[in-house]
Amino acid sequence: MNRALIVKEKQKELTRLSNGDFDAFLYDCDGTLADNMEGHKASYRAAALIYGFELNDAIIDELAGWPIIQVAEEIRKRYGVPFKPEEYAQLKNTLYEDAFIQDTKPIDFVVAHLKAHAGKVRIGVVSGGGRVSVSRTLQQLGITSLVEVLVCAGETSRGKPHPDPFLYAAKQLRVDPSRCLVFEDGNPGVQAAVAAGMQWIRIDQV
Template identity: 85%
Template sequence: MNGASVVRNKQKVLTELSKGDFDAFLYDCDGTLADNMEGHKASYRAAALMYGFELDDTIIDELAGWPIIQVADEIRKQYGVNFNPEVFAQLKNMLYEDTFIQETKPIDFVVAHLKAHAGKVRIGVVSGGGRVSVSRTLQQIGVTSLVEVLVCAGDTVRGKPYPDPFLSAAEQLGVDPTRCLVFEDGNPGVQAAVAAGMRWIRIDQV
C-alpha cells in the first residue's frame, strides 16, 4: 500500500469515527495536525544543553499538550536544575522557530479531515504552544484561513490537562461544549477534553 492509499484510508477511518451531531471540531496542533514533534523535542534538548544538562525527551511525550512554561518547570523540578521556566520556554521557542519550524509537515489525513469539514462544522485549534509558533505552524501546513478560533498557551489561566482551553474555544465559537469533538495525540489533551465534557479521538490510534 502506497503513502497516498494510507492517507486516504486513515482519512476514511477518521471521518467514520467523527460522525455525529457535532457543532465544532477542535484540533490540537503539534503532533495532531502538524508532524513536528521531533523538531519540538530537538529544541527542548538544545535548550537543555545550553543550561548544561542532557534531556531525556520522553518527558515531552508524557506532557504533550502542556503549556511550554509548565513543561519547562517540570523539567526544572525533575532534573534539579535552577533556571527560570519562562526564560527556558522563550529559549526553546526561539530555537524551534529559528531552526525547526520550516521543516514542519502536515499530518496529511488529519489536515485533509479538517479541510473536508471546514464550513460544515465550526473549526478551532487548541494548543499548549505559544501563539506565534502555532500560528506559523498552521500557516506552514496551509490551514490558517480555515481556523476560526485559536487558543494557545497563556490564553487561559490553566492549560491542558485542565478543561479551560477547550471551554474557551467552545465559548468563543458559541458552541455547547457537549457538541464539540476533540482531536488529540496526547494524554493531557484527552484528559482536558474529558474534563470539558467533550468527546474525543486519539489521532495516534487511528
C-alpha cells in the same frame, strides 16, 4: 499500499469515527495536525544543553499538550537545574522557530479531515504552544484561513490537562461543549477534553 492510498484510508476511518451530531471540531496542533514533534523535542534538548544538562525527551511525550512554560517548570523540578522556567521556555521557542519550524510537515489524513469539514462544522485549534509558533505552523500547513478560533498557551488561567482551553474555544465559537469533538495525540489533551465534557478521538490510535 502507496502513501496516497494510506492517507485516503486513514482519512476515511477518521471521518467514520467523527461522524455524529457535532457543531465544532477542535484540533490540537503539534503532533495532531503537524508532524513536528521531533523538532520540538530537539529544541527542548538543545535548550537543556545550553543550561548544562542532557534532557531525556520522553518527558515531552508524557506532557504533550501542556503549556511550554509548565513543561519547563516540570523539567526544572525533575532535573534540579536552577533556571527560570519562562527563560527556558523562551529559549526553546526561539531555537524551534529559528531551526525547526520550516521543516513542519502535515499529518496528512488529519489536515485532510479538517479541510473536508471546514464550513460544515466550526473549526478551532487548541494548543499548548505559543501563539506565534502555532500561527506559523498553521501557515506552514496552509490551513490558517480555515481555523475560526485559536487558543494557545497562556490564554486561559490553566492549560491542559485542565478543561479551560477547550471550554474557552467553545465559548468563542458559541458552541455547547457537549457538541464539540476533540482531536488529540497526547494524554493531557484527552484528559482536558474529558474534563470539558467533550467527546474525543486519539489520533495515534486511528
